[in-house]
Amino acid sequence: MVNMPRTTKKAGKLSDELKLRIHDYMVQARMTEELLIRMVRGGQGYFWIGAPGEEAFGVPLGLLVDKGEGPEHDYLHLHYRSSPTVLAMGAQPIDLLRQMRSTATDPYSRGRNFVNHFAIKEWNVVPVTPTIETQYAVGPGTAWVQKRQGGTGLSIITGGDAGTAEGDFATCLNWSTRPGQELPVLILIAHNGYGISTRAAQTQATPHLHERAGPFGMRHGEVDGNDPEACYLALQEAMDYIRKERKPFCLQANVSRLYGHSSSSGAQLIREERDCVVEYEARLEAEGLLSKQEALAVHERWRVHLKAAHQQVLEEPMPDGADIWQHIFAMAPEV
Amino acid sequence: MANLAQAIRLALHYGEEHLGVTDIFGEDVGPPLGGVFTATQGLKTAWNAPLDERGIIGTALGIAYAGGKPVAEIQFCDYIFNCIDLLKLCGNAHWSSAGAYRVPMVVMTPVGSGIHGSIYHSHSFESIASHIPGWKIVMPSNPLEAYGLMLSALAEPNPVMYLAPKALLRVKGEDLIPGEPSDEKSLNQMINAPLGDRSGWAPKWPKVEAFTVPLGVARLCREGKRATVISYGRTLPLCVAAADELSKEGMDFDVIDLRTLYPLDMETLQRSLRKTGRVLIVNEDTEVTNFGEHVLRRLLDTCFYDLEAAPVLLAGADVPGIGLAWELERASVPQQPDIAAAMRKLASEKA
Numbered sequence: 173m174v175n176m177p178r179t180t181k182k183a184g185k186l187s188d189e190l191k192l193r194i195h196d197y198m199v200q201a202r203m204t205e206e207l208l209i210r211m212v213r214g215g216q217g218y219f220w221i222g223a224p225g226e227e228a229f230g231v232p233l234g235l236l237v238d239k240g241e242g243p244e245h246d247y248l249h250l251h252y253r254s255s256p257t258v259l260a261m262g263a264q265p266i267d268l269l270r271q272m273r274s275t276a277t278d279p280y281s282r283g284r285n286f287v288n289h290f291a292i293k294e295w296n297v298v299p300v301t302p303t304i305e306t307q308y309a310v311g312p313g314t315a316w317v318q319k320r321q322g323g324t325g326l327s328i329i330t331g332g333d334a335g336t337a338e339g340d341f342a343t344c345l346n347w348s349t350r351p352g353q354e355l356p357v358l359i360l361i362a363h364n365g366y367g368i369s370t371r372a373a374q375t376q377a378t379p380h381l382h383e384r385a386g387p388f389g390m391r392h393g394e395v396d397g398n399d400p401e402a403c404y405l406a407l408q409e410a411m412d413y414i415r416k417e418r419k420p421f422c423l424q425a426n427v428s429r430l431y432g433h434s435s436s437s438g439a440q441l442i443r444e445e446r447d448c449v450v451e452y453e454a455r456l457e458a459e460g461l462l463s464k465q466e467a468l469a470v471h472e473r474w475r476v477h478l479k480a481a482h483q484q485v486l487e488e489p490m491p492d493g494a495d496i497w498q499h500i501f502a503m504a505p506e507v
Numbered sequence: 508m509a510n511l512a513q514a515i516r517l518a519l520h521y522g523e524e525h526l527g528v529t530d531i532f533g534e535d536v537g538p539p540l541g542g543v544f545t546a547t548q549g550l551k552t553a554w555n556a557p558l559d560e561r562g563i564i565g566t567a568l569g570i571a572y573a574g575g576k577p578v579a580e581i582q583f584c585d586y587i588f589n590c591i592d593l594l595k596l597c598g599n600a601h602w603s604s605a606g607a608y609r610v611p612m613v614v615m616t617p618v619g620s621g622i623h624g625s626i627y628h629s630h631s632f633e634s635i636a637s638h639i640p641g642w643k644i645v646m647p648s649n650p651l652e653a654y655g656l657m658l659s660a661l662a663e664p665n666p667v668m669y670l671a672p673k674a675l676l677r678v679k680g681e682d683l684i685p686g687e688p689s690d691e692k693s694l695n696q697m698i699n700a701p702l703g704d705r706s707g708w709a710p711k712w713p714k715v716e717a718f719t720v721p722l723g724v725a726r727l728c729r730e731g732k733r734a735t736v737i738s739y740g741r742t743l744p745l746c747v748a749a750a751d752e753l754s755k756e757g758m759d760f761d762v763i764d765l766r767t768l769y770p771l772d773m774e775t776l777q778r779s780l781r782k783t784g785r786v787l788i789v790n791e792d793t794e795v796t797n798f799g800e801h802v803l804r805r806l807l808d809t810c811f812y813d814l815e816a817a818p819v820l821l822a823g824a825d826v827p828g829i830g831l832a833w834e835l836e837r838a839s840v841p842q843q844p845d846i847a848a849a850m851r852k853l854a855s856e857k858a
Contacts, residue, residue: 247569280605284602291600291603291607293608299600299607306592306593309562310566311569312565313567313572314570316573347559500602501601502601503664504664
């Protein structure tokens with residue numbers, strides 16, 4: 173079994189156009205999340221949890237997804253730090269603001285769920301839950317259907333390092349590697365070093381959590397989650413392998429957590445953490461691809477966009493209380 | 508006549524052929540065993556899962572998300588308790604996604620006492636299951652209705668919890684399933700796997716036909732005026748037998764089989780209670796926070812002033828488990844004499 177090296181880095185293989193597109197989505201995701209934090213601080217939402225610091229990993233993932241509905245496309249079992257992925261897939265920032273505001277126009281849950289809890293059936297994004305591990309138990313189900321159907325669709329499961337402590341992570345490893353029934357599953361661990369307030373070093377024997385996949389005969393690897401190009405290439409390699417071999421892969425990305433766990437812990441900027449947007453802009457500038465002024469222009473474009481979206485959302489209606497009775501059960505088909 | 512386990516098997520076969528069932532899976536569900544109670548022998552979509560209940564429920568949810576129609580078995584309901592959060596997700600996915608996702612899945616699990624299952628194979632689950640919104644919950648009490656309830660469950664676009672009373676799984680029915688051979692021996696030869704090597708065996712399925720028991724509709728099993736007796740699962744036939752026994756003493760009772768625990772058929776219950784003015788609810792779950800308490804509360808909401816006597820719940824003893832010795836099991840869950848005594852007392856109370 174050939175595994176990826178512990179740190180994968182194959183920079184320089186992305187086109188200039190792709191690099192700039194990745195940067196654009198990273199800025200979009202970061203500025204959207206920062207607006208969400210301002211909204212919760214301003215009393216325009218009840219709770220924030222999100223992904224600032226994970227853009228370099230989440231955006232490439234979103235760009236590499238085979239987006240669509242049904243088993244021929246990829247399924248996404250995401251956790252609540254997946255806004256860069258969903259935005260890179262084409263979600264509109266205003267819809268995240270709507271979910272933060274809990275408006276009736278929130279397309280993901282109509283005011284029922286926390287922000288960043290997506291449910292997008294036309295893109296196979298199954299409902300995101302506040303649980304940190306259940307997606308690992310559910311993902312093999314969609315992958316089982318995909319395996320049976322054939323094609324190249326795969327099931328992507330994201331989670332954090334803390335979630336791997338739950339038994340569902342082992343469930344996923346086991347169900348994905350049953351002899352002769354290996355599943356097209358991409359297990360992704362975004363390792364930010366914390367479980368809420370507890371350092372991973374206090375609760376996990378190893379920082380290299382992907383290595384748990386090894387005894388199951390699963391390919392696995394680790395990548396610098398602050399390097400978008402390395403992430404893109406590592407994800408592409410893993411996904412190509414799964415699409416071709418119809419077998420699982422476990423990839424760990426070591427990411428930053430720029431604003432702490434959630435609004436419950438203050439959501440303050442932690443300056444000691446690496447900032448992948450700042451780092452990538454410096455790199456693109458050094459490569460002569462993006463000047464400081466051009467980078468600022470990208471930020472300004474999204475600032476204007478988000479400001480207008482924010483204003484619009486504040487004027488949108490809140491759900492009616494009677495809506496709680498909607499969608500408890502799907503309508504039965506006619507007999 | 509098919510027994511209840513065979514009726515489930517025939518229903519699942521019908522589901523595979525006509526209702527789009529894609530996966531029937533769980534621990535020992537596939538060959539060679541075909542389920543510890545044989546309910547899944549010979550089914551073409553049956554397969555064996557790891558001994559991992561969370562994986563079973565999670566995978567079923569994933570299959571349903573991806574357009575499949577899974578039937579997941581938890582071998583004994585005693586093993587389902589570590590899956591509560593996943594069951595919650597199954598039940599709330601449609602609601603939390605504002606209607607975007609449907610979860611057409613059935614979870615089937617044997618419940619209750621009656622097979623000397625001791626502490627960890629005798630639990631009831633309906634009280635906890637009914638506390639997980641978004642699920643429909645059924646429990647049959649005879650083979651024909653086990654068949655009909657399963658077909659309705661398989662046609663549902665929502666998660667359905669199919670609780671199979673394990674004490675009744677070997678009990679034969681009184682009515683033929685449509686398409687079932689009238690000769691019991693023939694049926695057994697056709698669909699029962701042989702003992703020993705089964706590697707070359709395949710079932711010869713009878714051409715069973717559609718027969719559904721609509722979800723949310725109770726059945727009046729016995730009709731009378733002295734009191735209303737409401738039950739389901741293992742205790743239902745005991746209530747019917749007790750009613751037949753008491754009818755010889757001149758006391759007649761309405762005996763209602765709920766069949767579907769959620770949603771409740773309140774109309775049938777209210778109609779009966781308004782006629783009799785007295786109600787006894789019988790089940791074998793532990794009595795504290797018992798599903799029967801909920802049924803009583805719903806009835807009191809609308810029928811309080813129709814009561815002629817205090818309503819009664821006869822349920823299992825509130826003890827940590829059901830002991831293995833028959834004397835202990837007998838003392839833990841209602842038996843026919845207990846039910847008959849409760850009915851006689853209720854019917855005799857002064858208004």
